[in-house]
Amino acid sequence: MRSRLASHLTIADVAAECRLTAGHFSRAFRRSTGSAPHELLSKLRIDEAKRLMLNTKLPLADIALTCGFGDQSYFTRVFSRTVGASPGAWRRVCSEG
Numbered sequence: 001m002r003s004r005l006a007s008h009l010t011i012a013d014v015a016a017e018c019r020l021t022a023g024h025f026s027r028a029f030r031r032s033t034g035s036a037p038h039e040l041l042s043k044l045r046i047d048e049a050k051r052l053m054l055n056t057k058l059p060l061a062d063i064a065l066t067c068g069f070g071d072q073s074y075f076t077r078v079f080s081r082t083v084g085a086s087p088g089a090w091r092r093v094c095s096e097g
Helices: 011-018 022-033 037-055 060-066 074-084 087-096
Strands: none
Touching: 011 022, 011 037, 022 037, 022 060, 037 060, 037 074, 060 074, 060 087, 074 087
């Protein structure tokens, strides 16, 4: 998942790599990790976005696309819901400290 963050990655794609059906893969993944595969993928994407915001001057729109979000608006919604602050606000606070 980590190596394909920017691509349109589906649970069916990951399941196929494991030679499992999407349903069986999702159930086994949840049993093993305690979370759904899409939750891990979202977390990986948010973690990569944070890394890019701290270590580059890339615009947020470019970071959104690089991390596999369809557009900046969707990235902002997911990031804000997950982190509790918008990407711009988070970047400003972290760069000040």
